[in-house]
Amino acid sequence: MKKKEEYIKIKNLSVSKVLYDFINEELLPGTKLSKNEFWSGFDKAVHDLSPKNKDLLDIREKLQKQIDYWHMERKGGKINLKEYIKFLKKIGYLKNVGPNFKIDTNNIDEEISQIAGPQLVVPIMNARYALNAANARWVSLYDSLYGTDIIESEETGAERYDPIRGTQVIRYCRKFLDKHFEIKNLSWIKITSLKVINNKLTLFKNDEKFFLKDNYKFIGYRNNPETPSAIILKNNNLHIEIIINPNAFSAKNDAAGISDIIIESAITTICDNEDSVAAVDAEDKVNCYRNWLELMKGDLVSKFEKKGKKYIRKLNPDRSYYTPDGRKEKLHGRSLLLVRNVGHLMQNPSITLKDGSEIPEGIMDAFITTAASIYDLNGKKNSRTGSVYIVKPKMHGPDEAAFTDLIFSKVEEVLKLKKYTCKIGIMDEERRTSTNLKECIRSLSKRVFFINTGFLDRTGDEMHTSMEAGTMIKKGDMKTSKWISAYENNNVDIGLECGFSGKAQIGKGMWAMPDLMSKMMEQKIEHLKAGANCAWVPSPTAASLHALHYHEINIFNKHKELKKRKAAKLSDLLTIPTIKNPKWSLNEINHEISNSAQTILGYVVRWIDQGIGCSKVPDLNDIGLMEDRATLRISSQHIANWIYHGICTKKQVLEILKKMAKIVDRQNISDPNYTNMSPNFDKSIAFKAACDLVFHGKFQPSGYTEPLLHFNRHIKKSV
DSSP states (O other): OOOOOOEEEETTEEEEHHHHHHIIIIISTTTTOOHHHHHHHHHHHHHHHHHHHHHHHHHHHHHHHHHHHHHHHTTTSOOOHHHHHHHHHHTTSSOOOOOOOOOOOOSOOHHHHTOOEEEEEEETTOHHHHHHHHGGGEEEHHHHHHTSTTSOSTTTTOSSOOHHHHHHHHHHHHHHHHHHSOBTTBOGGGOOEEEEETTEEEEEETTEEEEBSSGGGEEEEEEOSSSEEEEEEEETTEEEEEEEOTTSGGGTTOTTOEEEEEEEOOSEEEEESSTTOOOOSHHHHHHHHHHHHHHHHTOOEEEEEETTEEEEEEOOOOEEEEOTTSOEEEEOOSOEEEEEOOOSSOEEEEEEOTTSOEEEHHHHHHHHHHHHHHHHHHHOSSOTTSOEEEEEOOOOHHHHHHHHHHHHHHHHHHHTOOTTOEEEEEEEOSHHHHTTHHHHHHHTTTTEEEEEEOHHHHHHHHHHHTGGGOOBOOGGGGGGSHHHHHHHHHHHHHHHHTTOTTTSEEEEOOOOOTTOHHHHHHHTHHHHHTTOSEEEESSHHHHHHHHHHHHHOOHHHHHHHHTTSOOOOHHHHTOOOBOSSOOOOHHHHHHHHHHHHHHHHHHHHHHHHHOOSSEEEEOTTSOEEEEOHHHHHHHHHHHHHHHHTTSSOHHHHHHHHHHHHHHHHHHTTTOTTOOOOSSOGGGOHHHHHHHHHHHTGGGSGGGOSHHHHHHHHHHHHHO
16 A cells, blocks of 8 residues: 655645755755745745646646537538538637747757757657667667668577678668768778878878769768767768778678768757656655756766666767867767646646545646756756757647647746746647647747647547547548648648747657668658658657658658648648548457557556556557557547547447457566456556546546546555
């Protein structure tokens, strides 16, 4: 039985002792804020903001009921989009679009404004993963290629070194260099040495000299110009380092002594307090906050053991080099760190207010993560421009975006920060945000640094909002539906119209299959073609490989092209992905439900039983998929919709859930911390939670999974 939480009374707040001690003893000392200043300001701000937070959630519920009734009155009939749009405007769901404007966000770091590249998302609860992500600014291309399915050979993943595979890696890298750092009249495959002579990179084939076609791409070197240990090149604002070490194992058969190519990879990283973590109480939240604080201080350390060896992880230093004319310079050694707070929905028992209610978790996150960032504002190791980058998820429409602006105005006031120090990233993942995106951006026009599409959450909200409209198409068909194409294009169109290019990020979503890098390289370049100057990847390896795409396409030139196309239509964006009288066989229906049920269970069992918020969950074909609450939302809402519209029965779904639970148990057989769900389903809190997400999915606020997950995780932690 978990020990009962101890609370400290301060002002009008009751604060969990573990959080209270963390704030007073670890967070505040380096901020120049006294305890009294912080708690007085925080207390007043929280009690001012909380009623507004509640009012906005009430509006969500009211609008949903009005939309439900509208569809129920037209049950079975074809939706007239003009009539539908008129109705949505009447109830305030759709806002009038104001005059054109450009965002006015200042003090943006170049990683946001000028450098297009991969973006990592990492659960902040895990210090080791967070450090790996922060350090993934620079990743070995040799290692990334050798360890993935991009290089085809029998030794993929084998511990024994395969020299043939190693040679294939080297040839792949030389082709990359030939394409983007062309040598006049010579291939990189044939060079025998590299030197810096008269401020120019000079490449040799034996005694014959050659030069880059574009010498401006040569940025610098390390060590001695005659015998450099590294050559630094740049293309499309992205750096690479050619490492020269003839004594290294990887350079054994290399005539030029090249031992590796280091790729500038994860340009930015989102340290996530939301969808990829399972933080339900003060103990969990302090874990998250402490890791973020130590990242901002620059002293986060993780000690761990792997295969019998002990390791220590800490933040990498900056990378020193000499410019071609011999001046000392540095390249930033770490990914620019952003922090994702939770949305407006959830409350947290870490703090209770004077009326006894729990604090809105997003408000608590705003104050504490920003206070931790003061350490970096003083040291400027992360943001050199003096900004704090907050990614704000799950906002519904312009009024909620304006509320976020108000929250951070209060934060800046209490923490004595210059107004607009806090920059906001808008997650365009809710239907009322994407249909009102321009006005959402306007509400945050002096703070916004990022907009991003999130297909999974957006689809989950699409299904929940339109639950009464009819039967949803299969999940796999969503990506080719009219609304999703309009959604993805609209995000880019509005971003470019509002002046994001060269100033802020336009992002696209996650590649969810971390083991299938060859497919990622084939497909994820489409995100750049669509106009994204950042896109999410699941690992440092994926970041290094996806970075190659940004050498292929100059995204800012692509933006100029895309500005000329016709804007996405609101009517397409509001086209609901339902199907009339589907002719699916029983096998088709069961297969679709099985796929969703298996991923739900695979994710939920780790979330509830072990507090793991992001998992690589094997699918029915044992292919590992990165799962978080967004994937859970879409799967649970989809089955809930099919039950509601009679495509399947609760009994049918329950039997499939039990069958899939046995498969999930088998897939986790090697995990010593795993608890089976079968055969005692009634005793498994995780199995019950998964069932609740499906069978009560229609009644969850906006289809979110957090309320039920948190409720059941609390139960699990208490037993």
